[in-house]
Amino acid sequence: MNPAFAPLTIKICGLSTPETLRAALDAGADMVGLVFHPKSPRFVTTARAAELAAMARGRAEIVALIVDRDVGETRALTEALKPDWLQLHGQETPEQVAAIKTATGLRVMKALGVGGAHDLAAIAAYQGIADRILLDAKPPKDAAYPGGHGRPFDWGLLAALDPALGFMLSGGLDPANVAQAIAMARPWGIDVSSGVESAPGVKDIGAIRDFVAAARAASAAATAEAGRT
Numbered sequence: 001m002n003p004a005f006a007p008l009t010i011k012i013c014g015l016s017t018p019e020t021l022r023a024a025l026d027a028g029a030d031m032v033g034l035v036f037h038p039k040s041p042r043f044v045t046t047a048r049a050a051e052l053a054a055m056a057r058g059r060a061e062i063v064a065l066i067v068d069r070d071v072g073e074t075r076a077l078t079e080a081l082k083p084d085w086l087q088l089h090g091q092e093t094p095e096q097v098a099a100i101k102t103a104t105g106l107r108v109m110k111a112l113g114v115g116g117a118h119d120l121a122a123i124a125a126y127q128g129i130a131d132r133i134l135l136d137a138k139p140p141k142d143a144a145y146p147g148g149h150g151r152p153f154d155w156g157l158l159a160a161l162d163p164a165l166g167f168m169l170s171g172g173l174d175p176a177n178v179a180q181a182i183a184m185a186r187p188w189g190i191d192v193s194s195g196v197e198s199a200p201g202v203k204d205i206g207a208i209r210d211f212v213a214a215a216r217a218a219s220a221a222a223t224a225e226a227g228r229t
């Protein structure tokens with residue numbers, strides 16, 4: 001499908017309680033993300049994740065977010081949780097992405113940090129291997145974990161990309177800026193964590209609803225605009 005007319009995929013990441021997960025599902029999120037990186041304020045144990053996944057299954061796609069895990073550990077996690085997707089948010093090489101995909105049989109989203117136009121060159125090495133590329137802001141220097149810092153990057157850089165790429169966009173999105181991000185970047189999907197929180201790791205149900213509503217409205221406007229041009 002022409003990406004300009006594809007429905008926007010909305011992912012709410014870092015959910016860790018039944019109440020906030022339910023809010024994301026009721027708001028109409030397409031994907032829900034569970035963070036398995038121990039240093040993250042959104043970290044969930046496998047037991048808590050299984051409880052949340054049982055609520056989400058059949059209503060939204062379940063994304064397990066991991067950082068530089070080896071193939072054996074990843075396989076054990078996916079056998080226990082049975083997610084729909086893996087989000088690889090570390091320094092995984094194309095070869096490691098391919099090995100994880102083969103070992104788990106799951107769809108894989110590979111996150112790449114963007115700080116300048118030169119960073120977009122890294123995309124090519126993952127095309128045909130990762131099922132989706134996620135373009136995120138780079139973390140602050142010396143950050144304890146590599147994503148989820150609420151920092152946007154220059155979405156104007158993405159105008160240079162082939163529209164057929166169909167990438168996921170994240171980094172500092174929130175209910176107030178998501179419409180502008182969609183209008184500028186025309187992503188296949190969007191991913192948010194900090195922008196729907198009242199403090200790191202504490203999701204805000206009102207902000208989740210506002211974010212999904214703002215994103216759906218902006219996506220409808222972008223689709224109508226593409227139909228006129």
Ligand SMILES: O=C(O)c1ccccc1N[C@@H]1O[C@H](COP(=O)(O)O)[C@@H](O)[C@H]1O
Nearest residue numbers: 013040147148149150170171172193194
């Ligand atoms: O959310 C986390 O804690 C996290 C930890 C380690 C790697 C990635 C993480 N989150 C991802 O980071 C981006 C941006 O999030 P934000 O909206 O700027 O807070 C997003 O893709 C999250 O899935």
